[in-house]
Amino acid sequence: MMTFGGGYTIVPLIREEFAHKEKLIRDDEMLELIALSQTAPGPIAVSTALLTGYKLKGRRGAIVGIVAAILPPLIIISILYYFYTWFAANFWVRAALRGMSGAISAIMVVAVYDLAKASLKEHKLFSAIILIAAFLTSTFTSINTGLIILALALVGIVAFRYVPKEKKP
Amino acid sequence: MTMLRLFIAFLEVGAFAFGGGYAVLPLIERVIVHRYGWLTMTEMTDVVSISQVTPGPIALNAATFVGMRVAGIPGAVIASVATVLPQAILLFLFGIFFFREKRSATIEHAFMSLRPGVAGLIAASTVSIFIASAFLSTSPVVMDPLVLVALAVVLILRIRRANIFPLVFLGAGIGLIGGLVEYLTQT
Numbered sequence: 375m376m377t378f379g380g381g382y383t384i385v386p387l388i389r390e391e392f393a394h395k396e397k398l399i400r401d402d403e404m405l406e407l408i409a410l411s412q413t414a415p416g417p418i419a420v421s422t423a424l425l426t427g428y429k430l431k432g433r434r435g436a437i438v439g440i441v442a443a444i445l446p447p448l449i450i451i452s453i454l455y456y457f458y459t460w461f462a463a464n465f466w467v468r469a470a471l472r473g474m475s476g477a478i479s480a481i482m483v484v485a486v487y488d489l490a491k492a493s494l495k496e497h498k499l500f501s502a503i504i505l506i507a508a509f510l511t512s513t514f515t516s517i518n519t520g521l522i523i524l525a526l527a528l529v530g531i532v533a534f535r536y537v538p539k540e541k542k543p
Numbered sequence: 544m545t546m547l548r549l550f551i552a553f554l555e556v557g558a559f560a561f562g563g564g565y566a567v568l569p570l571i572e573r574v575i576v577h578r579y580g581w582l583t584m585t586e587m588t589d590v591v592s593i594s595q596v597t598p599g600p601i602a603l604n605a606a607t608f609v610g611m612r613v614a615g616i617p618g619a620v621i622a623s624v625a626t627v628l629p630q631a632i633l634l635f636l637f638g639i640f641f642f643r644e645k646r647s648a649t650i651e652h653a654f655m656s657l658r659p660g661v662a663g664l665i666a667a668s669t670v671s672i673f674i675a676s677a678f679l680s681t682s683p684v685v686m687d688p689l690v691l692v693a694l695a696v697v698l699i700l701r702i703r704r705a706n707i708f709p710l711v712f713l714g715a716g717i718g719l720i721g722g723l724v725e726y727l728t729q730t
Contacts, residue, residue, distance in 0.1 A: 414629075415560050428642060446598060447597070447603040451593065477710050480696035481711075484697055486669045489665060500659075508662075508667070
């Protein structure tokens with residue numbers, strides 16, 4: 375529901391609900407869900423909600439996830455429909471929103487830090503190179519995220535075919 | 544007939560909306576404004592403005608808005624369902640494939656690269672929203688409190704795992720105070 379400012383803002387929310395409070399999803403699993411979300415069209419927040427539901431409770435969970443993801447915008451926009459011009463231009467609404475997006479971007483920084491740490495647990499050097507490469511590609515080129523995901527998957531498949539399996543302690 | 548056209552139009556938006564956020568705007572515009580003429584270009588801009596001040600993905604906001612315009616609340620529901628249907632079907636199939644107990648070595652290898660890669664992608668998106676909210680604010684008065692909020696929230700979250708909702712409301716409160724300062728200095 376509180377997904378302002380781009381689809382990824384759903385990530386800290388899901389982590390708070392299902393990783394911190396209930397310990398149902400680990401950070402590395404969270405990254406896998408987001409990777410899969412990017413391969414489908416449509417809003418990332420909706421895809422991530424569906425997959426989180428699927429991961430936790432199977433098909434029924436997926437349906438709950440997707441319904442829960444579309445209800446808030448459906449209800450809010452249906453109500454705002456009648457006075458949207460006043461609302462979108464309102465000075466106080468905009469002021470509150472600026473503060474909220476500041477808070478959300480800070481929350482995102484923390485989430486990204488934790489996720490990056492989780493993703494660097496195994497194969498540290500390889501993972502670090504991939505992380506930085508993905509960051510730079512996304513920041514400085516306009517290559518479609520779906521294509522980046524596809525390329526990342528291929529790199530992994532090719533690279534680890536020739537690398538011996540890391541022993542788990 | 545209207546309902547069917549609404550359904551098909553947003554099925555198309557949902558099926559081809561790759562990239563998320565503002566990347567889907569040209570697609571929505573082509574289908575909704577130019578092909579069906581359900582919204583004027585000005586109304587389309589209004590939908591984008593509402594999306595900036597409400598939660599939820601822009602494609603779903605547009606679906607609800609156009610649905611309301613064309614056929615009231617049932618229209619809003621039909622358009623929203625149509626928007627998420629393609630991704631729902633695809634991800635259901637993925638779910639069957641990827642969430643099995645035992646995954647093949649190839650899929651496991653792909654994920655070994657995808658996990659850090661996705662962390663990098665989210666980092667890129669975070670940096671850009673952080674810059675947008677902290678430094679590109681149009682108001683010089685609000686900018687400083689915003690940066691303070693951002694840093695304070697980072698600290699609070701790192702020290703003890705604070706809940707997200709109170710922090711967001713705290714942000715709203717500080718934004719309103721910033722607005723008040725701006726209002727008073729301008730009058």
